[in-house]
Amino acid sequence: MEESVWPSTGPERGLPPLGSRPASRSLRVVDGKSGRAAPSPVMAWERRYRSWVIFSDILATVLVVVVGALVIGDFQRFDEPHTLGTAAAILCSLPACRAWNRAVLGEGADEFRAVGRGLVIAGVLVALGGLLAGALEVKPWVFYVVPTVALVLLPTRYLLRRLLHRFRRQGQYLLPVMAAGGADTVNDxxxxxxxxxxxxxxxxxxxTPAGSGDRGEVQGVPVIGTLDELSEHVRRGGYRVVAVTPDPYWTPKRLQQLAWDLEGTSAELVVAPVLMEIAGPRLNVSGVFGMPLLRVAAPTFTGGRRVVKEIVDRCGATLLLLAASPFMLGIAAAIKLGDRGPVIYRQQRVGRDGDAFTMFKFRTMVTDADRVRQKLLGDNEGAGPLFKIRNDPRVTRVGALLRRYSLDELPQLFNVLAGQMSLVGPRPPLPEETLQYAPEVHRRLLVKPGLTGLWQVSGRSELSWEESVRLDLRYVEDWSLALDMVILWKTLRAVTYGRGAY
Known part of the structure; x- marks a missing residue:
């Protein structure tokens, strides 16, 4: 990758386990004949990271398939046809489903969705191959070996992604971006x-529309020109992403011309739609009347996917209750021994479509906490209609520990089992909170509240009210099973570190 006009802060260092320090970037050279910049190579860290992902996938596949061949053959014979066929099916399906594409690597749900799709297709190919060859012994390969590859491959991908994110937090392994649009939208x-x-x-x-004549910088980032000069700066600068934000300047004709001007450069053109909070499977582009149109599908609150979510909720709650029951008994004993008060705290909350239900939690406060609350209203630190105090004097010693790691919420698994809550969803509000909702905030009540959600994995009690609402509405609008799986996985990390909980 070439040096952009405004270089990134700090030297670019390579991941220690992923290889050596990348070579320094050189300035982009413009082709004098065509007037266009020559395409820049992929950044060294991108090539290296992709190589490590491919290597880890191949290694996981080969190890699991070889061990599977030995186990299925009772360590007495090595089933070579099935071994080679299964490995080939997996290693062909992954790239075919874009699981090795640079665009999805490190992208969370998109990456895992591509990997999952590739492994499902691999299982189908192995099954079809066995049927065509008349080999009924192919069943263990489909139902045991391929799923085991997923159990090894997905955590490995996750660890590599966590390593990448760690270095990005340190200001390394970042793609240089040119932002172009109105000053306010660029600022956002x-x-x-x-x-x-x-x-x-x-x-x-x-x-920006006014260029440096408007102001010299936005959030500390230099303003280097006007929107008319954008393509010229991009050709000289070697940016990897050109992010176009909303502004009246951007007419369809000008966006089309910009796309033509960026052809042959290293820059990817990204245009922010007006519907900023809608993303994922609800958006798709199709050609109608010879013009590209952005189709926005209505959010789904019923149907087959919701039935699958209900099944996952009930089965997941059952398994979690069975696994956590000894631990929950220990928590109950600690609460009871603490002050002899009740173990479970029952509270009215508002569920889907505004229906009230009784939510269960382990009691973390003194027994007369609701009465004492009136005296503490002046100390409220909660955002919006929420009532929160960082060092709440009503919280017991045992309760402080339970709250830090969200263990007080384990009894809500019974609410999930009863169909009143979901494993993942918006935060369950109190009835008095909903009375203060703005009309658009009522959309949170279109789905079941969740034991966890985007709000919990994004900061919990440290979030502002506006940010909490934005995250909940984003979940309501863009829900998917893949997003649920990602949130559940991130919840485990959020709870382990206890960040933002009080």
């Missing part, structure tokens, strides 16, 4: 890229 983009460094974007330069 810069704030988001800094708050979510794991995405891998670093806005290094900005073009």
């Amino acid at each position: 983009l810069i704030e988001r890229t800094r708050a979510m460094s794991h995405v891998g974007w670093k806005v290094e330069a900005v073009c």
Whole structure:
């Protein structure tokens, strides 16, 4: 990757386990004949990271398949046809489903969705191959070996992604971005890229309608020109992403011309839609009347996927209750021995469609906490209609520990089992909170509240009210099974570190 006009802070260092320090970047050279910049190579760390992902996938596949062949053959014979066929099916399906594509590597749900799709296709190919060959002994390979590959491959991918995100938080392994649009929308983009460094974007330069005549910088990022000069700066600068944010300047004709001007460069053109909070499977582009149209599907609150979610909720709650029951008994004993008060705290909450239900929690406060609350209203630190105090005097010693690691919420698994809550969803509100909701916030009540959600894995009690609402509405709008799996996985990490809980 070439040096952009405004270089990233600090030297680019390589991941120690992923190889040596990448070579320094050189300035982009413009082809004098065509007037266009020559395409820049992929950044060294991108090539290296992709190589390690491919290597880990191949290693996991080979090890599991070889061990599977030995186990299925009772260590007496090595089933070579099935071994080679299963390994080939997996290692062909993964790249075919874009699981090795640079665009999805490190992208969370998109990456795991591609890997999952590839492994499912591999299982189908192995099964079809066995049927065509008349080999009924192919069943263990489909139902044991391929799923075991997934159990090894997915955690390995996750660890590599965590390593990548760690270095991105340190300001390394970031893609240089040119932002172009209105000053306010560019400002919002810069704030988001800094708050979510794991995405891998670093806005290094900005073009606005007024250029540097408006102001010299936005959020500390230099304004280097006007929107009319954007393509020229991109061709000279070697940016990997050109992020176009909303502004009246961007007419369809100008966006089309910009796309043509960026052909042959290293830059990927990314246009932020007006519907900023809608993403994922609800958006798709199709050609109608010879023009590209962005189709926005309505959010789904019923149907087959919701039935699958209900099944996953009930089965997951049952398994978690069975696994956690000894631990929950220990917590109950600790609460009872603490002050002889009740173990379970029951509270009215609002569920789907505004229906009230009784939510269960381990009691973490003194027995007369609701009465004492009236005296503490002046100390409220909660955002919006929420009532929160960081050092709440009503919390018991045992309760403080339970709250830090969210263990007080384990009894809500019974609410999930009863169908009143989901494993993942918006935060369950109190009835008095819903009375203060703005009309759009009521959309949180279109789905079941969750034991965990985007709000919990994104900061918990440290979030502002507006940010909590934004995350809950984003979940309601863009829900998917893959997103649920990612949230459940991140919840485990959030609870382990106890960040943002009080």
